[in-house]
Amino acid sequence: MRTGQQIIASGRYQTLNPWLEVEKIREDFPIFKEKIYGKPLVYLDNAATTQKPQSVIDATIHFYSRDNSNIHRGVHLLSQRATEAYEHARVKVQRFLNAAESREIIFVRSVTEAINLVAQTYGRKHVEAGDEVLISAMEHHSNIVPWQMLCEEKGAALRVIPINDDGELLLEEYEKLLNSQTRLVAVVHLSNALGTINPVKEIIEMAHQWKVPVLVDGAQAAAHLEVDVQDLDCDFYAFSGHKLYGPTGVGILYGKADLLDSLPPYQGGGDMIRSVTFEKTIYNVLPYKFEAGTPNVAGGIGLGVAIDYVNEIGLSNIAAYENELLSYATEQLCGIPRLRFIGTAHQKASVLSFVIEGVHAHDVGTILDQEGIAVRTGHHCAQPVMARFQVPATARASVAFYNTRDEIDVLVKAIHKVIEVFK
Amino acid sequence: MSYLDDLYQEIILDHSKKPRNFKELSDANHKADGYNPLCGDKVSVYLKLEDGFVEDISFMGSGCAISTASASLMTQTLKGKSLGEIETLFKNFHNLVTGKSSASTELGKLAVFHGVSQFPVRVKCATLVWHTLQAAIKSKPETVSTE
Ligand SMILES: Cc1ncc(COP(=O)(O)O)c(C=O)c1O
Numbered sequence: 001m002r003t004g005q006q007i008i009a010s011g012r013y014q015t016l017n018p019w020l021e022v023e024k025i026r027e028d029f030p031i032f033k034e035k036i037y038g039k040p041l042v043y044l045d046n047a048a049t050t051q052k053p054q055s056v057i058d059a060t061i062h063f064y065s066r067d068n069s070n071i072h073r074g075v076h077l078l079s080q081r082a083t084e085a086y087e088h089a090r091v092k093v094q095r096f097l098n099a100a101e102s103r104e105i106i107f108v109r110s111v112t113e114a115i116n117l118v119a120q121t122y123g124r125k126h127v128e129a130g131d132e133v134l135i136s137a138m139e140h141h142s143n144i145v146p147w148q149m150l151c152e153e154k155g156a157a158l159r160v161i162p163i164n165d166d167g168e169l170l171l172e173e174y175e176k177l178l179n180s181q182t183r184l185v186a187v188v189h190l191s192n193a194l195g196t197i198n199p200v201k202e203i204i205e206m207a208h209q210w211k212v213p214v215l216v217d218g219a220q221a222a223a224h225l226e227v228d229v230q231d232l233d234c235d236f237y238a239f240s241g242h243k244l245y246g247p248t249g250v251g252i253l254y255g256k257a258d259l260l261d262s263l264p265p266y267q268g269g270g271d272m273i274r275s276v277t278f279e280k281t282i283y284n285v286l287p288y289k290f291e292a293g294t295p296n297v298a299g300g301i302g303l304g305v306a307i308d309y310v311n312e313i314g315l316s317n318i319a320a321y322e323n324e325l326l327s328y329a330t331e332q333l334c335g336i337p338r339l340r341f342i343g344t345a346h347q348k349a350s351v352l353s354f355v356i357e358g359v360h361a362h363d364v365g366t367i368l369d370q371e372g373i374a375v376r377t378g379h380h381c382a383q384p385v386m387a388r389f390q391v392p393a394t395a396r397a398s399v400a401f402y403n404t405r406d407e408i409d410v411l412v413k414a415i416h417k418v419i420e421v422f423k
Numbered sequence: 424m425s426y427l428d429d430l431y432q433e434i435i436l437d438h439s440k441k442p443r444n445f446k447e448l449s450d451a452n453h454k455a456d457g458y459n460p461l462c463g464d465k466v467s468v469y470l471k472l473e474d475g476f477v478e479d480i481s482f483m484g485s486g487c488a489i490s491t492a493s494a495s496l497m498t499q500t501l502k503g504k505s506l507g508e509i510e511t512l513f514k515n516f517h518n519l520v521t522g523k524s525s526a527s528t529e530l531g532k533l534a535v536f537h538g539v540s541q542f543p544v545r546v547k548c549a550t551l552v553w554h555t556l557q558a559a560i561k562s563k564p565e566t567v568s569t570e
Binding site for chain 1: 427436461542545
């Protein structure tokens with residue numbers, strides 16, 4: 001496993017020093033006025049959820065106070081306005097992912113629901129006894145359990161691509177695992193537990209040689225990396241609004257139109273039908289076929305505004321700035337005695353997972369909290385990753401573009417305090 | 424003293440680093456496993472009960488400083504106690520860490536856990552071993568959880 005010193009020495013982090021007016025950006029986020037135990041909030045739990053800019057909050061308020069009504073139903077003006085705003089948000093998502101068509105963008109509740117949707121539609125239709133579903137050893141529980149449930153139901157096998165001690169996928173092993181029984185590959189783009197960026201384009205190319213479709217879990221990636229679903233050639237891509245500076249309760253499933261068209265619906269109900277009689281129901285066209293019932297209209301509109309906000313800064317600027325900040329944080333933390341990083345991949349973004357020898361992550365979290373620092377401690381919904389690295393839990397700092405070097409300094413100081421308490 | 428100093432008192436740090444009665448008990452007649460799914464803390468309680476009294480008690484597991492120290496101090500306190508006394512102690516301990524009452528004299532060393540009441544999310548760390556003990560007394564064969 002590589003040490004922090006080696007990570008820096010390898011020169012993987014370029015000092016780009018991109019021009020980002022972080023102080024001004026921070027003013028867009030009202031939460032930074034909050035004091036935590038009288039101290040400024042240092043929010044380093046962005047992998048769990050991100051903070052919301054005022055424009056997103058305003059959009060939600062605007063919807064409920066000016067446009068509120070149900071969509072796709074009424075002829076009245078409010079319903080027209082709501083429908084238009086919601087469908088406009090869909091187009092924003094389409095452009096954000098560079099999807100070919102807006103009907104390939106399905107509004108769901110979250111990544112979790114997106115993956116369950118694919119498991120229940122694609123999985124139910126195509127996975128049979130003796131077949132295999134391939135995931136990786138660094139998946140979030142939401143990209144493990146739906147496949148386990150499916151495999152159990154069908155008598156299929158769940159296969160796992162192993163990772164090395166740095167937390168990188170072993171592509172040679174992956175290649176060996178692909179075979180004529182493989183029905184689907186489901187991998188995370190950017191690992192929430194390790195920070196690893198997976199070579200998804202290569203992974204997809206390899207799967208396609210076996211005519212196996214690939215689902216990419218973009219829960220973390222959407223906020224930190226530029227995503228182009230056509231360039232990746234992925235078959236499904238999922239992300240959650242709340243990790244992209246948008247509201248909770250709204251997420252996106254992208255799927256290739258032909259593939260989605262060939263699948264049975266997910267949930268039955270209103271909006272997903274074209275006509276219903278007691279004898280036969282004709283399903284609606286894409287994307288509505290997969291959107292039964294009244295959706296999170298305000299959430300969808302808010303997500304569109306969050307995408308506007310991110311576009312204004314530019315994901316390439318965001319990625320460059322965050323990369324620089326991550327490199328600074330890595331450098332500062334690696335000098336701390338007894339601290340060990342979990343996840344030292346060559347390609348990383350946003351996430352610094354670490355353990356301190358002799359101190360449980362939970363105690364680290366409590367002490368940092370007293371300093372106003374929000375980090376996540378625990379297994380990060382990735383218990384198999386914890387088992388792989390033989391740790392019960394880690395502390396995880398995850399940065400976003402509104403974080404600063406000063407905040408990293410506060411973190412480092414607080415970690416020294418942890419070590420002081422647990423001498 | 425700050426809340427933090429109150430939580431991480433010397434005696435708690437000491438017991439978390441050098442837990443007492445930290446072993447399997449070969450002649451235990453009751454055992455239970457506890458698990459806190461939120462933070463992954465695991466504890467197993469081994470208990471030798473004779474005529475309603477704790478003849479011997481030990482624990483194994485992995486967890487944070489609070490849960491380890493709580494288990495260590497609990498096992499120290501309970502040796503020789505009756506089931507009735509244990510019930511009262513747990514009630515008092517629970518009230519202490521949830522801030523419902525201050526330390527009673529019979530709690531003894533366990534009174535150091537009063538600082539936990541300022542940290543609601545850590546209450547489960549302190550009580551996991553006690554819940555597990557209860558399961559051990561009832562000798563439920565399955566894993567208990569604080570949830
Ligand atoms: C990599 C990854 N996948 C999936 C999820 C699940 O996202 P959600 O809870 O929004 O469905 C998360 C959230 O933590 C994640 O980090």
